[in-house]
Amino acid sequence: MKRREFITVLGSAAGWPLAARAQQTMPVIGFLGSGSQESDAIRVNSFRRGLSETGFVEGRNVVLEYRFAQGQHDRLPALAAELVRHHAAVIITGSTPGALAAKAASTTTPIVFYLAVDPVEVGLIASLNRPGGQLTGVTSLGVMLGPKQLDLAHELVPGATSMALLLNPSSPTLAEPQSRDVHAAARTLGLKLHVLHASTDRDLDTVFATLPQLQAGALVIGTDAFFSSRSEQLAALTIRHAVPAIHQYRDFVTAGGLMSYGSSLADAYRQVGIYAGKILQGTQPGDLPVQQAVKVEMVINLKTAKALGVTIPLPLLGRADEVIE
16 A cells, blocks of 8 residues: 555544544534424424524534424423433423423423423523523413413304313413413303313314314314424314314414414524523523513414305404415
């Protein structure tokens, strides 16, 4: 072998362990999802976009470890513990059970959340402006939107005398305030409210099979990670059973659901990504104030309205941020 070739080969060989060491020294971000890889795609892509704005790109200078609970909240503690064992520099989570599980798994690992409840009320942080400790993130109006969603459902079906509300009983921090507030709104509107419960796919099938017997004019789908991870399934069920329904997130409508009213998931997870990048750069999570997503968007699917025989009032159409035809 010629001397120049030998030096080249030797240099390449010496580079292999260096490359391997570089891979090992890249920080790890743990993404703890309540749904599945498919259902959480919008969240993951928006998170990556925000993360890239701080200079971190998956596979280039940061590693992402994904764990998905498939809608089963009882799996979250074990999945969070796995991410801690993988030495995650930051854990990302999009639900109250996920944030609680991550906090219980480690007292030091930074956690960035997206929640639909007040994180102070559920004991995750000290205050919104100065969280302190290891947690920060983004919170939306979430559970506070139930009464407005009921009011919009009543606008859609003004002749209805009763409505239905779907809640997940395995998330009492979300279900209880929503049940209380929407019941109060129903009394104000002079409506009878049927509260239905689902925490599994089988429960969803049962709920929609019983809806015709209740003669509810429309269904309000409560805020919960289990429901938001099943937007396509819920949209298909509402069409199959001819139930006008309103959900918090836009992806329910793009999947064929009738209407959504709530915060933008894309905007929220982009901010979560920015916060994760700042923490990797050395900022303490407790020094990052919790961002409040106060902007809401209304999306209506006219094709679905026609299929359901629902006439959307013109004033309501005029207030919509997006109309899907």
